[in-house]
Amino acid sequence: MTEGSPAARAAMNPAASAREIKALAHPLRLRILRLCGLNELTNKQLADRLGQDPGTMLYHVRQLVSTGFLEPGEVRTGESGALEKPYRSTGRSWHLDTALDEAGSNGPLAPIDALREELAESGPHALASLSRFVLHLSKADADDLISRIYGVLKEYTATDTSRAGEPTYGGMFVLHRSPD
Template sequence: MDDEAPLRKRRQATVRETKALAHPLRLRILRLCGQREMTNKQLADRLGRDPGTVLYHVRQLADAGFLEPAPVRTGERGALEKPYRATRKSWWLSNPMENLDAEARFAPVEAFQDELREAGPESVAAFDRFALHLSPEDIEILERRILAILDEYIETDDERLDQPLHGGILVLHRLAGGDAGEDDEVGGHGRTADPSPPPGEGSRGRRRDPPDGRYATRT
C-alpha cells in the first residue's frame, strides 16, 4: 500500500479557527460564500434565519479569517451592497475539529445533512457505503491517500468552472459494537461493501444532472 502520496502542506488550526468551524450554521454560510459572494441579507434569506443571527456568525467567520469582504457592489434596486466571500483556507487546516467536544465535532455532519435536504435526493451523483477493519495506521494512510486525490481536484478546480458544482463529505467512524474479534458481519475476509444501497440503485448509486452545490473544503 503506497503511503507516500504527496500533499500540499497543512497546518494546525488555531483555537479561534477551530471554534469558528464548530457550528453547522457557520459551515453553511462558509459553503454558500464559497459558491458566490453573498451579503448578510442574502445569506439570511437563503438559510431562513434572522439577519441578526446570521450577522453574528458571519463576524465569527470573518474574525477567524474564513470570510473576507468582497468589493462593494450596486444591488438590483440601486443600493450599495457589502458582500462576503470565502477565503477557502479551511481546506488546508489539519484536523480542525479534533480538539472540540463530541457535539461540536458533529457540526460538519449536521451542515451536510441540511445541504443535502435542500438539494434533494436527485442531487446525489455518487454514493458509497462500506465497512472495513482498520488500525490507526491504516486510517492515517487511507485519509492521506484520499486527501491526495481531493487536493489534486481542488487545486485544478478553476479549470472546470463550466461544469456543475458538487459537494460532499468524508466521514470515517468506528461502528458501535465493532471491536476487534466481534462478529460484525463484514465477511470472511474482514472487509466488504455494505450490502444496503439507496432504493433503486446498485452498491454504487449513480445519478445525473445534480444541481449546483460546490464547496471545496473538508468542513
Template sequence: MSRPTRTATVAELKVLGHPLRWRILRLCLDQALTNQQIAQRLEMSPATTLRHVRALVTAEFLEAQEVRTGARGALERPYRATGRTRGLVALDLDAAELVQQMDLALLSAHRAELAQAGPDASRDIARGVLRLNAESQAELNRRLGTLLAEFEAREDPAGEPLSYLWSLALRPPHQS
C-alpha cells in the same frame, strides 16, 4: 502529491462548531454574497446570519469585499469564503469535545445542504466498515487526499458543483 494540512486552533474549532457557519462558507465559496442574500438562501433572519458572518470574518474564514451598490441603490457589503478551511485538520486532543462539535456541525451542514438540494441531488453515497491498523488508516487518508487533490486540480468551471464529505470514525465499542 498530497493535500497540504493545517492544524485547527481552539478558536477556529469554536467558530466552526456551528452547522450554519459551514453552510455560509459553502454559499460564499463560488461567489460573494451579502448578509441579506445569505439570509434569504438559508431562510434565516438577517440578524441571525450576521452574527455568524461576523464570527467567520473575525476568524478569517470569510472576507469582506468592496462595498457595492445594490439593485435598489443601497450600499451593501458582500462576503467571500477565504478557503482557510481547506486542509484544516482538527487534531487538538486537549479540545476533543470541540473537535467533535465541529465534526457534528460539518455533518449537519452537509445533511441540510443535501436536503435543501432536493431528492434528485444525490449522485453517490456509500457507507461501510473497515478494520485498519494505524499505518493502514494513515495510508488510506494519504491516498484519498492525493486523489481529491488530483480532482480538485482539474476542476471544470462548466462542471456540476458537487459536495463531498469524507469521514473516518471509530465505531462505538461492541455492546454485549
C-alpha cells in the same frame, strides 16, 4: 514527507486553532462558507438563502470574518440602488484531526449536520454517490487510506478552476472508529 501523509496534509491544511474550531463548530457557519466559496454574498442574501434573520446571520458572518474564513468583498450597488457589502470565502483549508474536544460536543458533528442540511435542500435526485462501509484497519492501514483519498481530492481541488463552468458538487470523507 510523502504526498498525502499526515505530515503533508498538516503542512497543506494546518490544524485549526481552538478559536477557529469553535467558529467552525456550527453547521450554519459551514453552510455560509460553502455558499460564499461559490459567490460573493451579502448578509441579506445569506439570510434569505438559509432562512435566517439578518441579525443572526450577521453574528455568524462576523465569527467567520474574525477567524479569517470570510472576508469582505468590494462594496457594490445592489438592485435597489443601495450599497451592499458582500462576503467571500478566503479559501482557507483546515483539518480537524486534533483538538476536536476543544470545540465542544457539537464540533465534530457540525460538518455532518451542515452536509445533511445541504442534501435535504438539494433534494433526493442530487445525490451522485453514497458509500457506507465497515473495514478492519490497523493504524497504518487507516493512515494509508486517508492519504490516498486525500491525494485524489487534492488532484481535483488543485484543478477545480478549470472546471468552473461545470455543475458544483459537494462531498465529505469521514473515517471513524466504530464503537464495537
